[in-house]
Amino acid sequence: MIVSLRRAAVILFLLFACSAPASAAPVPFVPDRPTISVGAVRPGMGGYLLTVLRGTKPVRLPLTVVDVVPQKGEVHSAILVRLLSSPNNRSGGVAQGMSGSPVYIGGRLAGAVGSGWEFSDHNLAMVTPIEDMCAVFSRPERLARPRGLSGRGTNAPAAPLSVAGLGGGGADRLSRSLGVSVSPTPVGSSEELRVVPGRLSPGEAVAALLVWGDVEVGATGTVTATSRDGRFLAFGHPFLGRGAVNFPVARARIHETVYSQAFPFKLGSPVSLVGTVTQDRAAGIGGRTDFFTPSVSATLAFTDLDQGGERTVRNVRVVPDPFLGSRLLEGVFTGLLDEVWRRKGQGTMTVNLRIDGRGVENGWTRTNVFFSETDVSSAALREAARIWELFLLQPFADGMPVGFRLEVEATEEPRVLFIEDVAVSSDARPGDSLEVGVTLRPWRRRPVRKEFRLTVPKEATGTCELLVRGGGIQPLPQLALDGGWKSIDGLKRLLTEVGAMDANNELVVELLCDPDTIKAAKEGVRSDDRRDSPELLPEEREFLSETKARRIGEGTLRISRSDYVVDGLMKRLITVKEEEE
Structure with a gap:
């Protein structure tokens, strides 16, 4: 159901x-620092990137331009740069978490670190041009339409997600649930993340979050540029690639930048909430400080x-x-x-x-x-x-x-009740009260017996079927919904019908006397062909909650709840004798 x-x-x-309806027209993003276009960048030009290696203060790492590399997709080209030897470059080159680090060439902002390569020369990096990043704000800021987590439609990989507060097994479960790779990290915020108003600065470490509190799921990166109206650009590649979003962003502290042959990485944790990511695009993420949405x-x-x-x-x-x-x-x-x-x-x-x-x-x-x-x-x-x-x-x-x-x-105990036996008279008359005894055996314990009383419908003829089952076994069908005779038309009705679903801890005892009802209970749906039987079953005119209330009132349905899962299904046939004249 x-x-x-x-x-x-x-x-x-x-x-x-x-x-x-779409929101208002987008407002162009104008960095508050001078910029240089990718078309003006030449091999051999010198510059530096700005990033946090430890703590919260950005440092400069000198670099030189290797070439401008053409690409396909939303980001049409990238700037290939090489980090130069310097006292600050102690981590062995570009690291995870440097994504978004602003790159300045000739004193002007050229773009942001977007990617590097595993098991390679970590001093090489691809830089996303600033004009492509500014285009992140060329689309309206509104709730995105449905799309998957894979980021398809972008030409760059999504940011690597990490989770704090769960072990490796928890990270694996989260990976399977989301369909993306999630790595456990031993660090996270030591206390509740609080809102601390303020502006961000280029080179500052930030964390885009999906979950925060006792568990944190997100990715650490770097602020690329800010504008005078309080907006910012970061990452230089997608977070998840979901378009218009509402994800919180927090200032981050970098505890250390760790060298690794596979790929160096920053070990960081969020410190305080500062704003919201509103755009998650191929060239990076963009958002607003001092702006927050409900969670x-x-x-x-x-x-x-x-x-x-x-x-x-x-x-x-x-x-x-x-x-x-x-x-x-x-x-x-x-x-x-x-x-x-x-x-x-x-x-x-x-x-x-x-x-x-x-x-x-x-x-x-x-x-x-x-x-x-x-x-x-x-x-x-x-x-x-x-x-x-x-x-x-x-x-x-x-x-x-x-x-x-x-x-x-x-x-750890298997709290399960197994239906072992059902005792009931093999015949009855219309309108009779029917005594039903159900024997239940708790796992490896002595059996217990529960008594129920049902009422044979006055119009019953022929044979009735007594069905005793656990709530999770062959649950009552939603014939009205499955057959298309009714639909959910409001939140209250939706929650009512979800609440009416059979539960595993229910022992359900029901008497089925209408042949069509018996067939529907077995098959879960009735034929749409009404040529032979144009009248709808009561269950096809009612929601499940209404069917249950009616049948309990009639005496053909009894439900007993316990702290145990009820397992099993048993049936008995009852012959309905005609009334004596």
Whole structure:
């Protein structure tokens, strides 16, 4: 059912996004330093680049122009330069984190360091011309249309992402969730990142962030140029290549520039939030200082039941990008679960998800229980990630600012109830009360018995089918949505139907007496051919939440919730005898 909801939400969002009006005409970016065009650059000309090697103060590294190299794509040419020997060049040449470092030739700004080569001469670098970087602001600053993370459409690689606050396993999970390489780093901000207003300066180290707080995901680079109106250029290549964006940017401190035969790198961490990246293009990133947008707030509250209820809380903030947000949250929270539990593998997790945001009065919650024999953290986060995606993509209302809170209780114990037996009379009359006994066996413990009472519909004839199952086994179908008879038309309805989905910790006991209803329950969808049966089933006229409420009221459906995953499915046939005259 959630697949159908997600499909509907995405389609409606795309229609909404594509019809959204564009913002005002872009304002040209004019650097506040003199510039030199790439056409005026010649081999042999001398200059320097400005970058931070340690701390926060930029230093000069002398260089000479090797050649101007033609390229295909948005950046039509690049300047090949060689760093010269100097006391400051102790890291062995160009390093990761120098991207965006301004290059001055003849005292004028020519561009920014954009790339180098692994396992090669690290004193060689490609410089992105300043005119191409200024063109970053030739497009409107607005929310980008949907596009992938690969940066396709650019002729330069995206910035290497790093994550602090998660181990190598967490970084791997985040890489799989995002579809890009993410490397763990041992350094991060020592306290909460706070907003410190001020202007940036060329050569200053900055970090573009996707996640910040107890986990930080982003990339470190250098400011290339600033303008008098508070805008800046940086990186000299794409961050993710997503076009118009709203990503926070922070001042960064460089702890050391480390030599490596593969590629030297800066070891840095963000210090304070200073503005927002609004453009993420092939030639670099651009943004504004003292300008901030709402973010997604997310909290993980974890309780280890095997350690006497030991509780750990982690808080993060995520960029307000609906197409990135759910993947970031899934990757970060799955990694965090492994970190705070200090293990991964089999186990049971009870997950309570709460959403607070605009249009969600008094919050919205859903509880479910998950068991896995191999990786319970991933299993426990899968549903939450789909719900995050649904909420962030829904087209009905802007939910920003929004907060997600995940309460997780974990144990290595397989908390699973297996359906072992069902006892019920083999015949009944219309309108009879039907006693149902269900025997459940907890994993490697003595069985327990639960009693239920159902009501045989007064119009029932022939044979009824008693179905006893776990909530995650053959869940009730959304016939109205899957058959196209109804659609989700608002945020409240969307959340109501998501909340109505069967949960793994539910024991569902239902009586099916209508032949068409039995067939629909088995197949999940009914034929669209109405020539033989023009009347819709009640389930085809109702949302799932309405169907459940009606059937519980009629006595043909009972749902029992527990702290265990309910596994198994059993059926019994009941012959309905005609009323005696």
